[in-house]
Amino acid sequence: METISFEEAAKAVNGQLTFADKNARIRGVSTDSRNVQNGDLFFAIPGEHFNGHQFIVQAIDDGAIGVVVSREHTLDLKGRSSSIIQVANTITALGDLAKYYRQKLGTRIIGITGSNGKTTTKEMTYHLLSCFSPTVKSQKSFNNFIGVPITIFEIENKHRYGVLEMGTNAPGEILRLSEISNPEIAVIVNISKTHLEGLGSIEGVARAKGEILENIRTGGVFVYNIDNPWCITIADRYKGKSVSFGFNHHAQIRCTDVKKKNTGYMITINGYLDVYIPIPGDHNINNCLASFAICYALGHDLRDLKDALSSFKLPSMRMEQQCIGNITVINDAYNANPESVNAALQYLGEINTRNRRVFICGDMLELGKESYQLHREVGEKVARLNIDALWTVGEHACDIARAAKLSGMPESRIMSFKEVADISASEINTLKEDDTVLIKGSRGMHMEKIIEKFREFFLKQELSHNCF
Numbered sequence: 001m002e003t004i005s006f007e008e009a010a011k012a013v014n015g016q017l018t019f020a021d022k023n024a025r026i027r028g029v030s031t032d033s034r035n036v037q038n039g040d041l042f043f044a045i046p047g048e049h050f051n052g053h054q055f056i057v058q059a060i061d062d063g064a065i066g067v068v069v070s071r072e073h074t075l076d077l078k079g080r081s082s083s084i085i086q087v088a089n090t091i092t093a094l095g096d097l098a099k100y101y102r103q104k105l106g107t108r109i110i111g112i113t114g115s116n117g118k119t120t121t122k123e124m125t126y127h128l129l130s131c132f133s134p135t136v137k138s139q140k141s142f143n144n145f146i147g148v149p150i151t152i153f154e155i156e157n158k159h160r161y162g163v164l165e166m167g168t169n170a171p172g173e174i175l176r177l178s179e180i181s182n183p184e185i186a187v188i189v190n191i192s193k194t195h196l197e198g199l200g201s202i203e204g205v206a207r208a209k210g211e212i213l214e215n216i217r218t219g220g221v222f223v224y225n226i227d228n229p230w231c232i233t234i235a236d237r238y239k240g241k242s243v244s245f246g247f248n249h250h251a252q253i254r255c256t257d258v259k260k261k262n263t264g265y266m267i268t269i270n271g272y273l274d275v276y277i278p279i280p281g282d283h284n285i286n287n288c289l290a291s292f293a294i295c296y297a298l299g300h301d302l303r304d305l306k307d308a309l310s311s312f313k314l315p316s317m318r319m320e321q322q323c324i325g326n327i328t329v330i331n332d333a334y335n336a337n338p339e340s341v342n343a344a345l346q347y348l349g350e351i352n353t354r355n356r357r358v359f360i361c362g363d364m365l366e367l368g369k370e371s372y373q374l375h376r377e378v379g380e381k382v383a384r385l386n387i388d389a390l391w392t393v394g395e396h397a398c399d400i401a402r403a404a405k406l407s408g409m410p411e412s413r414i415m416s417f418k419e420v421a422d423i424s425a426s427e428i429n430t431l432k433e434d435d436t437v438l439i440k441g442s443r444g445m446h447m448e449k450i451i452e453k454f455r456e457f458f459l460k461q462e463l464s465h466n467c468f
């Protein structure tokens with residue numbers, strides 16, 4: 001972070017400032033006392049498990065030189081000295097300071113939203129842009145009112161690019177995130193039925209994603225998926241410059257050929273550029289096109305990027321393939337919604353495997369009124385594809401099992417569990433040598449815990465074999 005003064009910060013967040021040291025400058029921002037650095041301004045944030053106000057003293061002891069606190073909080077610094085900025089709402093203040101700080105930077109900001117593939121596209125874009133210039137990216141999937149500001153504070157003037165992920169599960173969130181980050185390139189990777197509980201309907205998802213254009217920089221570029229009808233509707237209304245990507249003939253960044261390779265794909269872009277993507281899943285071609293479209297929108301010659309993705313690795317829990325005992329496990333358990341489950345199922349249905357294809361699926365959360373129907377559709381798809389066994393986990397996923405059975409999948413191939421803990425060794429023992437098992441489910445389902453169970457099971461098996 002470039003240093004800023006306390007006066008600047010207090011003004012930016014509309015806060016009331018009490019000085020400890022008039023000469024001190026803020027050298028970083030933290031919301032977590034567990035990783036405060038010397039010179040940080042600590043924002044006390046209320047959360048799901050704790051309230052950051054409980055950790056103010058710890059933050060000061062660990063190097064924070066100032067704190068941003070809620071006016072409602074009665075402050076007791078237990079004898080410590082610190083500059084204090086009192087505000088109405090600390091999360092709003094965090095965003096306001098990031099907005100102010102962003103405007104001081106010369107960095108070109110890319111804001112990426114969409115229903116699926118934001119993190120992957122962000123990672124790919126970072127991979128490409130860092131070939132040219134110093135670039136900052138959001139950590140993990142830091143994409144909300146806390147994650148986006150934290151990323152912005154990591155940017156310094158030496159960084160030419162900042163690649164920010166923006167997520168939402170309620171109307172108005174992307175609007176605020178785009179206000180804070182004021183992107184020069186605004187990207188919608190795709191629009192599908194996700195977070196319907198807060199966004200209401202697919203129209204609501206489209207409206208929410210479209211909010212990213214409300215605060216695009218003057219002269220900025222909208223990068224969108226031309227294969228997605230909702231993105232086209234948004235692009236049609238947008239009056240500024242745009243760059244489209246996809247398989248559609250009209251795409252400016254168009255995939256003109258795909259060759260499947262053992263470990264990924266060789267794709268051709270615009271008929272002349274052969275790009276190797278060393279990762280599984282057809283959907284990742286889309287994410288790759290999005291990242292190339294971003295580089296094109298920024299004015300780069302795509303020929304310079306030809307080999308850049310050949311060393312790309314997916315973030316964890318996205319199509320993460322591993323051998324455990326005598327089976328292959330694909331961990332795609334970071335999250336789940338109808339579109340990403342479809343993409344994963346498609347992959348499982350087509351994969352080369354020496355034995356069975358097993359799909360283990362947990363609940364798809366936050367789907368609101370459409371949840372029942374959307375889970376049923378997954379079950380129907382499982383029955384249609386070459387899936388040999390289906391395990392479901394959770395009350396909603398049970399509807400996947402029922403629909404698969406009703407659509408003709410033999411009952412003997414289906415098992416349903418209330419929760420991951422209910423999966424025992426006897427069920428794992430039904431897996432056969434060389435089975436390929438794909439694991440998917442919403443974050444709240446923690447489906448990755450099944451992999452631990454697999455590991456324990458095969459380790460025990462190995463130990464017992466060694467005893468004889």
Ligand SMILES: CC(=O)N[C@H]1[C@@H](OP(=O)(O)OP(=O)(O)OC[C@H]2O[C@@H](n3ccc(=O)[nH]c3=O)[C@H](O)[C@@H]2O)O[C@H](CO)[C@@H](O)[C@@H]1O[C@H](C)C(=O)N[C@@H](C)C(=O)N[C@H](CCC(=O)N[C@@H](CCC[C@@H](N)C(=O)O)C(=O)O)C(=O)O
Pocket residue numbers: 031032033034044045046047048049050051052053055140141142143144145146147148150167168169170173
């Ligand atoms: C608030 C926060 O940052 N929490 C992180 C923290 O959680 P923890 O369990 O410790 O407790 P609290 O959240 O209750 O803590 C409150 C504050 O107290 C601080 N604190 C706590 C303990 C302590 O000893 N000292 C402290 O100072 C604490 O730091 C808080 O400020 O730690 C967890 C483990 O590291 C984090 O997981 C947790 O992070 C939360 C989830 C978070 O929002 N983090 C952002 C940086 C972020 O961007 N996370 C993304 C995922 C975001 C997401 O889910 N996005 C949705 C769409 C957006 C929906 C939006 N409406 C929303 O609700 O977020 C999507 O679909 O993509 C990520 O982690 O990848």
Ligand SMILES: Nc1ncnc2c1ncn2[C@@H]1O[C@H](COP(=O)(O)OP(=O)(O)OP(=O)(O)O)[C@@H](O)[C@H]1O
Pocket residue numbers: 114115116117118119120121141167189190281283284286287317318319332333334335339340341343344
């Ligand atoms: N373009 C895509 N279309 C459909 N599914 C996708 C696409 N890209 C990624 N996925 C699937 O979605 C899951 C999450 O991927 P990724 O983290 O890139 O998406 P995201 O939109 O960032 O998710 P989140 O909002 O939860 O951070 C992965 O399991 C992946 O297989």
Ligand SMILES: C[C@@H](N)C(=O)N[C@H](C)C(=O)O
Pocket residue numbers: 141167195334335336337364365366441442443444
């Ligand atoms: C984890 C969060 N980014 C997300 O995608 N949530 C949905 C509901 C999920 O986990 O499927």
